[in-house]
Amino acid sequence: MILRRFVMYLLVGFAPIMAHGQTADPLSTTCDSAQAANHLLSPEYLHLPAFDHSHFTTDSFYSLPLAANRRLWFREIEHPDSTRFTPHWWDRPESYHADQLDFAQHYWLDSTVRLAMQFGPNEDLWAYNIFIVKEVAGCLVVSRSYFRHARFTYKAYALITEPQLLALRQQLGYFAHHRLRPVNTQEHYAIIADHQCPAPYYLDVGAALQERGTLPHRVMLDLFAFLGEELPWVTTYLH
Numbered sequence: 663m664i665l666r667r668f669v670m671y672l673l674v675g676f677a678p679i680m681a682h683g684q685t686a687d688p689l690s691t692t693c694d695s696a697q698a699a700n701h702l703l704s705p706e707y708l709h710l711p712a713f714d715h716s717h718f719t720t721d722s723f724y725s726l727p728l729a730a731n732r733r734l735w736f737r738e739i740e741h742p743d744s745t746r747f748t749p750h751w752w753d754r755p756e757s758y759h760a761d762q763l764d765f766a767q768h769y770w771l772d773s774t775v776r777l778a779m780q781f782g783p784n785e786d787l788w789a790y791n792i793f794i795v796k797e798v799a800g801c802l803v804v805s806r807s808y809f810r811h812a813r814f815t816y817k818a819y820a821l822i823t824e825p826q827l828l829a830l831r832q833q834l835g836y837f838a839h840h841r842l843r844p845v846n847t848q849e850h851y852a853i854i855a856d857h858q859c860p861a862p863y864y865l866d867v868g869a870a871l872q873e874r875g876t877l878p879h880r881v882m883l884d885l886f887a888f889l890g891e892e893l894p895w896v897t898t899y900l901h
Contacts (some may be wrong), residue, residue: 693801695821701799702742702819703898710737714746723750724757732758736768739792740775742805742819744899753812760790760809762853766842766862769794769855776802776827778855781867783848787811793889795827802827804893817899826893831858833888836881837870839863 701707705714713734726734734747735758751757762780769778775796782790789810796803801821808816834854842853842862850868870882 693821694799695801698799698801698803698821699896702803707743708737708741710734720750723747724754726756728756728758731756732764734758738814739807739809740794740796740805742803742817742896742898744814744817748814748817748899749901751809751813757812759812760792762851762864763842765792766853766855766864770857770862773857775855776857777830780853782809782850784850789815791889795822806895813901814899815901816897818895818897820893820895822893829892830888831856833881833885834865836885837865837878840866 710733713730723731723734735751738745738748738751753759760780760782765778765780769775772778775794777793777795779793780790781792782788784790787810789808792807792809794805796805802824804820804822806816806818806820807814834856839854839859840863842864849866850871852865852867853862854864855862867882870876870878873879
C-alpha cells in the first residue's frame with residue numbers, strides 16, 4: 663500500500679508544480695506551440711454540436727443512452743482541457759466506467775491516435791491514469807486524465823517532441839508485452855494501443871510493483887517518473 667501511494671504521488675502529486683515551473687519550449691521549430699495551445703484550448707476543439715450547446719443540461723447528460731455517454735467519455739480523455747461535462751461523471755449506472763478491453767479496442771481502431779495508455783485500476787479508489795498521444799496542428803499532444811472512483815479529478819496536457827515519444831516507447835519496450843485477455847480483469851495493468859505494434863497489449867503493473875528490488879520494479883518506477891517528471895505538463899483541471 664505504501665508503494666502504491668508513492669506511485670500515485672509520482673503520477674499525480676507533482677503535476678501542478680511542473681505546470682507552473684515549465685518555461686522552456688520543448689518543441690522543434692516545426693511546431694508552433696503557442697498556436698497549438700490556442701487551438702487545443704479553444705471551444706471549437708473536438709466540438710460536438712449535438713451536446714455542446716446551452717440547452718443541454720445536467721439532467722440531459724444523465725438521461726443519455728450509455729453509448730452516447732461513452733462517446734462523450736472518450737472525447738473527454740482526448741480533450742486536454744475540461745469540458746462542460748467533466749464534473750458530471752459519477753459512479754452511477756448511466757455513466758460510462760473505464761473499461762480495459764473497450765479502451766484497447768477503441769484506440770486500436772482509431773488511426774488518428776499515435777499512442778493510448780490506460781494504467782489501472784489502482785488502490786486509490788479504483789483510479790485510472792490515462793494518456794492519449796495525438797498530432798494536432800503540427801504538434802504532438804499528450805492529453806492526460808485521472809479517473810478516480812468513476813470521476814475525473816485531474817486533467818493536463820503536454821506538447822512533446824518525436825524523440826520524447828520515442829523515449830516513451832523505449833520505456834514501454836523494457837517490459838513483456840502480454841496479449842489482451844478475452845475478459846475484463848480487476849488487476850492493475852497498463853493497457854497499450856500503439857499502431858507501431860502488431861496488436862494492443864498490456865503490461866502487468868501490479869506484478870512489477872510487487873517485485874521490490876528487481877529490474878521490472880525499478881523500470882516500472884522509471885516509467886512512472888518519465889511520465890511525470892520529463893514531460894512538460896500543464897494542468898487544466900484539478901478537483
